[in-house]
Amino acid sequence: MPVTDQDNALPITIRSVTKTYGDVYALDEVDLDVQSGEFLTLLGPSGSGKTTLLMVLAGFTRPDHGSVLFGESEVIRMPPHKREVGMVFQNYALFPHMTVAGNIGFPLRLRGIDKKTARERVENALGTVQLGGYGDRRIDQLSGGQMQRVALARAIVFEPRILLMDEPLSALDKKLREHMQIELRHLHEKLGMTTVYVTHDQREALTMSDRVAVINDGKLMQLDSPRQIYDQPASTFVANFIGESTLLPVDHRNGQVSYAGNPIDIKGSESKNGSFLMLRPERLILLSSNNDSAYNTFQGKVKDIVYQGESFLLYVTLIDGTDVAVRSVSQKDLIAAVPEVNSQIVLGLHPDETVLIPDDNE
Amino acid sequence: MADSANSMGNTLTRINAVGLRQDERRERLALFGLSVPAILLVIVIVAIPVGWLFWLSLFNDEGVLSTYNYTRMLESKSYFRIFRTTFNVSFMTTALCVIIGYPFAYFLAQLPQRWANIGLIAVLLPFWTSLLVRTYAWLVVLQRKGLVNQWGMELGLWDAPLRLVHNMNGTLIGMAHIMLPFLVLPLYGSMRTIDQDYVKAASNLGASPFQAFWNIYLPLSLPGLFAGIVVVFVLCLGFFVTPAVLGGGRIIMVSMKIETIIDLFFNFGTASALGVVLMLLTLLVLFISHKLLRLDRVLGGGGGS
Numbered sequence: 001m002p003v004t005d006q007d008n009a010l011p012i013t014i015r016s017v018t019k020t021y022g023d024v025y026a027l028d029e030v031d032l033d034v035q036s037g038e039f040l041t042l043l044g045p046s047g048s049g050k051t052t053l054l055m056v057l058a059g060f061t062r063p064d065h066g067s068v069l070f071g072e073s074e075v076i077r078m079p080p081h082k083r084e085v086g087m088v089f090q091n092y093a094l095f096p097h098m099t100v101a102g103n104i105g106f107p108l109r110l111r112g113i114d115k116k117t118a119r120e121r122v123e124n125a126l127g128t129v130q131l132g133g134y135g136d137r138r139i140d141q142l143s144g145g146q147m148q149r150v151a152l153a154r155a156i157v158f159e160p161r162i163l164l165m166d167e168p169l170s171a172l173d174k175k176l177r178e179h180m181q182i183e184l185r186h187l188h189e190k191l192g193m194t195t196v197y198v199t200h201d202q203r204e205a206l207t208m209s210d211r212v213a214v215i216n217d218g219k220l221m222q223l224d225s226p227r228q229i230y231d232q233p234a235s236t237f238v239a240n241f242i243g244e245s246t247l248l249p250v251d252h253r254n255g256q257v258s259y260a261g262n263p264i265d266i267k268g269s270e271s272k273n274g275s276f277l278m279l280r281p282e283r284l285i286l287l288s289s290n291n292d293s294a295y296n297t298f299q300g301k302v303k304d305i306v307y308q309g310e311s312f313l314l315y316v317t318l319i320d321g322t323d324v325a326v327r328s329v330s331q332k333d334l335i336a337a338v339p340e341v342n343s344q345i346v347l348g349l350h351p352d353e354t355v356l357i358p359d360d361n362e
Numbered sequence: 363m364a365d366s367a368n369s370m371g372n373t374l375t376r377i378n379a380v381g382l383r384q385d386e387r388r389e390r391l392a393l394f395g396l397s398v399p400a401i402l403l404v405i406v407i408v409a410i411p412v413g414w415l416f417w418l419s420l421f422n423d424e425g426v427l428s429t430y431n432y433t434r435m436l437e438s439k440s441y442f443r444i445f446r447t448t449f450n451v452s453f454m455t456t457a458l459c460v461i462i463g464y465p466f467a468y469f470l471a472q473l474p475q476r477w478a479n480i481g482l483i484a485v486l487l488p489f490w491t492s493l494l495v496r497t498y499a500w501l502v503v504l505q506r507k508g509l510v511n512q513w514g515m516e517l518g519l520w521d522a523p524l525r526l527v528h529n530m531n532g533t534l535i536g537m538a539h540i541m542l543p544f545l546v547l548p549l550y551g552s553m554r555t556i557d558q559d560y561v562k563a564a565s566n567l568g569a570s571p572f573q574a575f576w577n578i579y580l581p582l583s584l585p586g587l588f589a590g591i592v593v594v595f596v597l598c599l600g601f602f603v604t605p606a607v608l609g610g611g612r613i614i615m616v617s618m619k620i621e622t623i624i625d626l627f628f629n630f631g632t633a634s635a636l637g638v639v640l641m642l643l644t645l646l647v648l649f650i651s652h653k654l655l656r657l658d659r660v661l662g663g664g665g666g667s
Contacts, residue, residue, distance in 0.1 A: 058562075058566060059566075060562055060566075079565070080562070080565045080566055081565040081566070081567075081568050081569055081570055081571075081573075081574075082568075083566075084568070085566070086566075087563070087566045089559050089562070089563055091557070091559060093557065093559040093560055093562065093563035094563075095560060095563075095564075095578055095582075096582070097581045097582060106564070106567055106569075106577070107567035107568050110567065110568040110569055110573060111568060154567065158567070158568070
């Protein structure tokens with residue numbers, strides 16, 4: 001296939017890709033540009049269509065219509081074995097009747113690369129994923145983390161310019177998963193191939209990605225940097241799905257935003273006329289008095305206190321009956337300042353961190 | 363206080379240890395008890411008859427203890443020929459079953475579960491009909507003036523009736539038909555456990571559909587295929603009804619020879635010796651295939667995930 005980009009990465013252009021199963025839209029007119037060499041994560045709840053989109057890129061799912069370009073070339077009707085994209089499967093899909101080296105060498109064998117060169121490249125790939133010397137192992141002798149690395153080595157050994165990953169870390173335990181997140185990130189920086197990563201784990205998405213594409217009901221909800229996704233959600237769905245948040249309805253009158261009659265200063269918000277105010281638990285602080293003019297203030301009553309080790313949570317009922325959560329780190333003086341259950345307190349939110357969320361229907 | 367309690371635990375009996383050990387022993391005995399009926403059954407219907415068979419084979423025609431029945435088998439060419447025919451027929455039947463059964467099992471394994479179940483019922487349906495009836499049905503279909511020859515000649519495909527029965531053709535057709543389910547069932551079972559992601563991974567890595575099948579799917583389905591082959595081959599070795607009816611006396615297998623010897627000559631010694639040798643050869647086949655299957659497991663072709 002003619003490839004114009006001589007770099008080791010290719011951009012992906014997705015245009016109005018649609019896939020229906022009966023009446024259900026798994027993908028609904030999805031447009032998405034993945035830049036050359038970037039690490040982009042498709043994030044969404046299960047059944048959102050993120051995996052379907054990845055399978056369309058890999059060629060395993062045939063969409064109803066749409067266009068997918070790798071670089072300049074249209075691949076939408078190209079069979080999977082001609083697409084030259086690496087893929088890491090959720091369950092790794094390592095061939096159990098081959099050794100580690102046999103698995104990693106398989107794509108090289110298919111490409112008719114001579115045995116000596118192939119052996120070197122397999123050894124290199126094993127080194128890249130820090131499994132040097134594991135070539136002769138059988139697949140069933142590997143731990144989950146090692147299988148994960150072998151699957152990765154197999155996906156990159158033929159130097160594809162696009163790498164797809166389908167929840168590759170979901171089978172690992174928490175510690176190993178967090179370790180692998182950092183390692184994958186470093187590996188991506190080193191190899192530089194365009195990477196599309198699917199996960200339902202928002203922390204993973206925020207940790208690893210250059211940009212995150214939030215997907216729900218087959219639609220692209222927001223495409224932004226992790227920071228932007230978290231701080232300036234473009235819809236109530238994204239605000240609720242990413243992190244914890246409570247949304248308070250606000251009134252707009254004469255250019256002034258107010259909640260329950262109290263004026264709110266929205267210096268930090270990119271959306272100036274959103275109809276909800278987003279309260280993140282870690283952005284709220286406990287104030288000693290109502291008159292701190294530096295903050296937007298909310299009065300409430302402590303409902304419950306939960307100690308969670310590194311932090312504690314206060315559940316506070318505001319005057320209009322809404323429950324909000326406040327998170328505070330477990331430092332000695334902060335713990336000492338924790339009010340008792342049922343006491344009246346004042347919560348503060350800095351105007352720079354005060355963000356309005358547009359209604360999804362707007 | 364804590365120290366004294368500790369030392370008491372060590373020097374005297376640990377709390378409830380004796381009772382717990384008793385419970386464990388009682389449980390094991392109960393489990394063993396469950397297998398007693400099966401063990402008795404095996405002794406009565408397998409061990410005793412086989413032992414008796416072996417005992418009978420050690421006496422010659424005059425009822426004197428001798429190895430005559432076995433030495434005669436080695437000297438006579440006709441016995442060798444019968445064993446060769448038996449293995450030949452078994453081998454060809456098995457090969458036919460693989461050629462017909464593998465693609466069919468593969469087809470079923472690719473279908474959605476609902477449709478595959480219907481296909482499986484079609485495979486199992488013949489089991490509900492008597493073996494004898496099915497064999498005679500083939501006789502009707504394949505004979506000189508049977509359906510196949512009538513239709514074939516009416517359509518002008520051939521001029522003279524084909525000799526489809528009372529020879530090797532008929533025997534193989536009939537036996538392959540009877541044996542096919544024994545190959546398809548274990549093969550289908552093992553194919554169902556092959557994760558479709560393996561084939562996807564192969565094609566993602568650049569394998570054409572044929573390369574993916576040849577390098578990945580086929581090796582992973584081998585354990586099931588071997589299991590089916592062993593079952594079919596071993597069943598064929600001792601098969602009687604179908605070759606007797608469809609072979610027309612031209613295809614003599616060991617089981618048929620045993621029947622003749624008893625029916626015509628009433629020679630239990632020779633018949634028993636034949637039976638013992640067939641059994642030993644069957645055990646040898648099972649032993650070799652067991653080694654092969656084990657080897658396969660060592661190589662990691664578990665078929666599953």
